[in-house]
Amino acid sequence: MVIKTNFPIFIIVILSGVVLTFSNQASDIENLLKFKDSLQNVGNQMSNWSSSISPCKGNAIPQWQGVICEGENVWGLKLDHMGLKGTINLDALKELSNLRTLSLINNSFEGPLPEIKNLGYMKTIFLSDNDFQGDIPAKAFEDMQSLKKLHLDNNKLTGRIPNSLTTLGKLTELNLQNNQFSGQIPYFAKDRLIVLNVSNNKLQGPIPFNLSSMDASFFSGNTELCGAPLHHQCNSNSSMPKITTETKILLAIVLVASIAAIGSVIIILLRRKRTVDLEKRTSQNMKNVALPNNLKNHEHDSMTPDGLLDNGKNLSFLRDDRVKFDMNDLLKSSAEILDNGTFGLTYKAAIIGKTTVIVKRYKEMHNVNKEEFHQHMRRLGRLNHINLIPLVACYYKKEEKLLVSDHIDSVSLAIYLHGKSFFSLLSIINLME
Ligand SMILES: *[C@@H]1O[C@H](CO)[C@@H](O)[C@H](O)[C@H]1NC(C)=O
Ligand SMILES: *[C@@H]1O[C@H](CO)[C@@H](O)[C@H](O)[C@H]1NC(C)=O
Ligand SMILES: *[C@@H]1O[C@H](CO)[C@@H](O)[C@H](O)[C@H]1NC(C)=O
Ligand SMILES: *[C@@H]1O[C@H](CO)[C@@H](O)[C@H](O)[C@H]1NC(C)=O
Ligand SMILES: *[C@@H]1O[C@H](CO)[C@@H](O)[C@H](O)[C@H]1NC(C)=O
Numbered sequence: 001m002v003i004k005t006n007f008p009i010f011i012i013v014i015l016s017g018v019v020l021t022f023s024n025q026a027s028d029i030e031n032l033l034k035f036k037d038s039l040q041n042v043g044n045q046m047s048n049w050s051s052s053i054s055p056c057k058g059n060a061i062p063q064w065q066g067v068i069c070e071g072e073n074v075w076g077l078k079l080d081h082m083g084l085k086g087t088i089n090l091d092a093l094k095e096l097s098n099l100r101t102l103s104l105i106n107n108s109f110e111g112p113l114p115e116i117k118n119l120g121y122m123k124t125i126f127l128s129d130n131d132f133q134g135d136i137p138a139k140a141f142e143d144m145q146s147l148k149k150l151h152l153d154n155n156k157l158t159g160r161i162p163n164s165l166t167t168l169g170k171l172t173e174l175n176l177q178n179n180q181f182s183g184q185i186p187y188f189a190k191d192r193l194i195v196l197n198v199s200n201n202k203l204q205g206p207i208p209f210n211l212s213s214m215d216a217s218f219f220s221g222n223t224e225l226c227g228a229p230l231h232h233q234c235n236s237n238s239s240m241p242k243i244t245t246e247t248k249i250l251l252a253i254v255l256v257a258s259i260a261a262i263g264s265v266i267i268i269l270l271r272r273k274r275t276v277d278l279e280k281r282t283s284q285n286m287k288n289v290a291l292p293n294n295l296k297n298h299e300h301d302s303m304t305p306d307g308l309l310d311n312g313k314n315l316s317f318l319r320d321d322r323v324k325f326d327m328n329d330l331l332k333s334s335a336e337i338l339d340n341g342t343f344g345l346t347y348k349a350a351i352i353g354k355t356t357v358i359v360k361r362y363k364e365m366h367n368v369n370k371e372e373f374h375q376h377m378r379r380l381g382r383l384n385h386i387n388l389i390p391l392v393a394c395y396y397k398k399e400e401k402l403l404v405s406d407h408i409d410s411v412s413l414a415i416y417l418h419g420k421s422f423f424s425l426l427s428i429i430n431l432m433e
Contacts, residue, residue: 025054025055025072028073028074029051030051031093031095032055032067032092032096033049034091034092035088035089036049038088039085039086039087039088040084040086041082041085041086042084045065045082046064046065046079048063049065054072055069056070056071056072056073057069059071066080068101070098073097074096074098075098075099075101076099076103077099077101077102077104078103079103079107080104080105080106080107081105081106081107083108084107084109085107088109090119091118094119100123101122101124101125101126102119102125104126104127104130105127105129106130108131109127109132110133111132111134112136113136113140115140116140117140117141120143120144120146121146122144123147124147124150125147125150126149127152127155128151128152128154128175129153133155133156134156134157134159135157135160136157136159136162138162138163138164139162139164141162141164144168145169145170147168147171148170148172148173149171149172150165150171150173150174151173152176153175153178153179155179157176157179158179159182159183160181160182160184160186163186166186166188166189169192172193173194173195174193174196174197175197176197177198177199177201177218178200179200179201180202181202181203182201182202182203183203183205184203184204184205184206185203185208185225188211196211197217197218198219198222199220199222200222201221201222202222203224204225206226206227206234207219207225207228207229209228211229212227212229213229215229216229260337261335261347264335264347265331268331268361272331314327314396315327315393315402316396317392317393318378318381318382318391318393319390319393322393322406325351329351329352329354330351333349333350333352334350335348335349336348336350338358344363345361346359347359347361357392357406357407358389358404358408359402359403361402362400362401362402363400365401370396373394373401374394377391377394377403381394389405389408390405390406392406
């Protein structure tokens, strides 16, 4: 087509605008008529849906039954109480670029819920009082981030409340009452939700804590739903594993034992720190202490970065046939207090990756000096008797002495600690005091 050069350009612009608007309206008309064609039971209720009349006139005045206009555009459809059936032609509705609301309340639509997520920009969708049935896929409402109100109440919908509903950031009103939804109510993290009516369904389990401030009538008529705002208390086993009294007692014991173990390790560490200074002062005088040959090398290890003398390595082994470990290992071990006797604490120490031993800690021992102490210990270490729990190692500091023996089970240990018939090393040590 050749345009005359003297034809004013602005007229072309205006004309093309008019043509565009007109063609937009024309395609809206075409799509709305396609939508109408897929409906059944229309009768003459939609007689003014005709290509000879435009749906919206001028300033938002509708000329078609049930059309809501915004300017000259179709913004919504409200076709309630009309006994309509058939198919909802979503492909046609999808083409209506200004459509934001759809209401088809109290009609006779049936079958599965249409895939309304195809209408991605919709703000409100009302499909209440129809015969929609069956499960709704979990992702049915995915990405409908404009959706504010969704009414699906009074249908025959089943299955779980679709999870995609919980992700809609603008959703304020969700009516699902009078259906047959089952399973638990999902957690709605979105804070704009004001109405969530799920009454008269088959939902079960606890109402998410988040919804407990909502109106109780939203949840009524679900016999197996429990928790606030309903007065029906949740059974302890409805969603969480049952915690028996035995389990609770066991947990309490474990807790107390752990605290005791941690506490004892802390005490040992603190005591070590306090004795460091004393040790520094006395270490010079200890060079000549008689020790089993294999231990001499460890006796005067250099200072460690944290200032602890000997790096805790001066644990003296009294037997060659035992797994070796040092004071650091012992300090790092998991300790369990077995007895807090008159003369000191006895605890079981599991030395990581190595062995388990019994440690008896003495605070005082008649000011016995290091030489005397080790002499005694070497003698005791050589003793072998069926009723004797062998002494494996010892440790000397001015303010603290440790005796390490083999680990035995707790029953034997109780006898060992308190029994009179057993010949116990600890009683010998006690006699030294
Ligand atoms: C369209 O037709 C219906 C009946 O089919 C009538 O009730 C309604 O008033 C009509 N609407 C307009 C705007 O003419
Ligand atoms: C539902 O629609 C029918 C017409 O199909 C009408 O007779 C009836 O009154 C409507 N019910 C309600 C509650 O509006
Ligand atoms: C649910 O919890 C989230 C996070 O704790 C909160 O932001 C939101 O407001 C709560 N929703 C409702 C409906 O109370
Ligand atoms: C929720 O739905 C039930 C059943 O339709 C109704 O009785 C109740 O009033 C509704 N709750 C609110 C607060 O609208
Ligand atoms: C609780 O557990 C028992 C046995 O496991 C079961 O019979 C009962 O139905 C459960 N109650 C609830 C509310 O889940």
